Amino acid sequence: GIQVEQSPPDLILQEGANSTLRCNFSDSVNNLQWFHQNPWGQLINLFYIPSGTKQNGRLSATTVATERYSLLYISSSQTTDSGVYFCAVYAGGTSYGKLTFGQGTILTVHP
């Protein structure tokens, strides 16, 4: 099956700093989502981004499908950005609709 790798595994920032999270995937994908998991375990949709670039406030994401990677940018980080960020992909074909998750990046933002 498809492999999804995220880097870095852990990231510690001071409030106000910028960061880039990376997601590499091993095969062609139909769709890709970025999630933020808060301390209570809730998965919050950040982006649905199979290709191209999207922005939402301080967050933006870029997926280069031909090179099999996606990037999540967080600017002017805040303590509320802390948590785990997951990238997840749909592999397509008979597995259409089933998400395969990366192992996540644990982000800690200090005041």
Added chain:
Amino acid sequence: EADIYQTPRYLVIGTGKKITLECSQTMGHDKMYWYQQDPGMELHLIHYSYGVNSTEKGDLSSESTVSRIRTEHFPLTLESARPSHTSQYLCASSSSGRGTDTQYFGPGTRLTVL
């Protein structure tokens, strides 16, 4: 955002008990999913459904079972809980009819089996 609900949010039970984790969504999504997540780890798909009376096992083997009798409801059942079932269970749904197939997640159920 889709409205998707899970109950209970937290459950602590003894070994051997039968439990049912509830999941409901109010968006009319045809697809629903159950994922299992151990603390600090990635999510693994254990069951999914593409519509009423359709259920399939996911990539991670699980002793749980599911049913899909109504579009909005996708309960997960463990006939005899064991400590190895201790985990977080997350339900999700999506709509293939909207083109994007974005999955939306419920708040999860944290299960502890003593």
